[in-house]
Amino acid sequence: MPTTDAFAIRRKIIGVLLQGARLKAGRTKKECADVIGVTPGILSAYEEGRRDISLPELELLAYFLHAPVQSFLEGEDESLVTADAPPPGLPVMALRNRIIGALLREARERKGKTQKDVAKALGCTPRRLTLYELGQKPIPLTQLEALTEYLGVSRSYFLDEGVGTIGERELQDRQYEAFKSLPEDVRAFVVQPVNTTYLRVAMHLAEMPAGTIRNIAEGLLDITY
Numbered sequence: 001m002p003t004t005d006a007f008a009i010r011r012k013i014i015g016v017l018l019q020g021a022r023l024k025a026g027r028t029k030k031e032c033a034d035v036i037g038v039t040p041g042i043l044s045a046y047e048e049g050r051r052d053i054s055l056p057e058l059e060l061l062a063y064f065l066h067a068p069v070q071s072f073l074e075g076e077d078e079s080l081v082t083a084d085a086p087p088p089g090l091p092v093m094a095l096r097n098r099i100i101g102a103l104l105r106e107a108r109e110r111k112g113k114t115q116k117d118v119a120k121a122l123g124c125t126p127r128r129l130t131l132y133e134l135g136q137k138p139i140p141l142t143q144l145e146a147l148t149e150y151l152g153v154s155r156s157y158f159l160d161e162g163v164g165t166i167g168e169r170e171l172q173d174r175q176y177e178a179f180k181s182l183p184e185d186v187r188a189f190v191v192q193p194v195n196t197t198y199l200r201v202a203m204h205l206a207e208m209p210a211g212t213i214r215n216i217a218e219g220l221l222d223i224t225y
Contacts, residue, residue, distance in 0.1 A: 001121045007142040012049035019047040025065040035064045052140030056096035098135030105133040107151040
């Protein structure tokens with residue numbers, strides 16, 4: 001489990017990336033603070049690494065700033081330019097806190113750890129961990145990242161990926177980036193509506209066992225010859 005100094009350094013890194021994304025998007029501290037329901041002072045504390053931000057808060061800010069959540073988690077100072085859209089409201093964060101808490105409890109139990117075990121590793125009280133698992137208190141992102149290693153789960157385990165409004169756009173952004181990396185002739189083929197049928201056939205074949213595809217190919221050879 002990381003030390004107190006390691007948590008502080010991680011908070012600083014996340015804060016710098018958050019400030020960079022905000023400035024790149026041309027947003028004020030007040031605008032960002034209003035989105036997640038905090039004061040500009042708290043937003044400043046997040047950016048300066050003096051205060052822990054939670055994953056739901058970071059997800060909502062990433063959505064508002066048109067930046068992928070992974071850019072904050074992986075230390076990449078970049079953002080995607082997408083059409084403006086009003087960010088989801090504060091209830092989304094409350095729901096995400098409950099979901100993250102439930103995922104934490106599931107991962108803890110699967111690992112065979114008690115609340116006391118995890119609380120000791122985090123340096124907090126079992127009562128606070130209970131609040132985390134019930135979604136009644138947001139888990140500091142630095143602690144959540146430490147828990148992924150301690151409980152043996154991937155970082156994406158807690159992320160909203162393709163589920164809610166935020167996760168859906170996050171997934172679309174990744175798909176768009178993947179599409180742009182395809183060869184030009186492949187992209188040209190994909191965007192032609194007339195080729196949709198061929199693409200669906202390819203998708204169906206990709207889900208088939210190798211033996212089934214081999215039998216289909218042998219049957220086609222029999223018909224041809």
